[in-house]
Amino acid sequence: MASASPPEPTVAEVMADLAALEDPKIRAVNERHGDDHGVNLTRLRAVAKGLKTRHELAGRLWETGDTAARLVAILISRPKSYTGPELDAMLREARVPKAHDWLVNYVVKKSPHAEELRTAWFADADPVVASAGWALTSTRVAKEAEGLDLSGLLDLVETHMKDAPDRLQWAMNECLATIGIHHPEHRARAVGIGESLEVLKDYPTPPGCTSPYAPIWINEMVRRQAEK
Template structure:
């Protein structure tokens, strides 16, 4: 292990917080973590700026805090499609998945090839990433998807899917309802049928991802902004 990564891990360990560790574990994080607050991780990344090799080393530790930091300092365009697929499938908790999907995946030149691959993946973290990319494209209104086929899949698969996949599949359902008026009533009906899963983690003060309420709120906000 290089001096640089040893120093960073020591810094992360010193910033660990027991309450944060308990919170992370409650939301499915593994024991390999220090429990560093997300704001503190961002502060460390701001000082490091960009260090791709260090980022890769941090990721390979499997430590949650180190992997979160890695997503902020790695160079997305220096990661091959094959390597990104491997990183995605090696995720162990939703927070790391969300930062990887937010900061690394969108910058991958071959992300559409990965999206197609991930949309049929059995691995839950790959599937989560695939549905996340799909929702993102729908939200940006840059998609030419067969929305009826997507709604068919969601209605059939979401109730039995892993929680990791349910979350971004649900996001896709909401995106369809928000941005496609011709599919809105069916998206809402599916949301009503599916309901809200009690094991979906929702931060304090946040609105649960119940599609009928979510779609109604966003559509009204769009109309108010016109």
């Protein structure tokens, strides 16, 4: 006789596990970056790994609105099971930077709706939503640029990045650097735009890390490619 499968974990049980991992010091650090949770991400990932893929539970965890629970939800969800409207609604709810970034990178990029969402979000009036469109565009620039107007993207960056809100500015800067790194025919212009706008030029960069200032970022990545 086969043994009964273990019961489905409840939202309350997962929330209790996350609450037990809450660390005030981690919360204080995260809050400086706009994230409102205090769970070490390695331990949070361990919670998700123990749950495995549970798409329905992911939906219920997302509905709590709790950031740590939403991060677990992202990790245990099935990206290809979401509809485009569901992902659009989730993205518009994901105002916390870490939840926003993980949703885009771990779910939307793996979704069959990624391209339609990219084009819908790219010019959205909400700069946080638009930043997701730019992030998805950077992925296409690096992996599948055919059909993209790279000169047009550089025009938009040159015109709008300097005064864009922080998260949109960061995403536009990433796209600028990605164009310069992966497309030699646009590299000089991308570097020139970076030098002219000076966005993130003085961003504090830890030793051993590459500056997000586009001219430095582009030149360093190109140098590494040449060494391979």
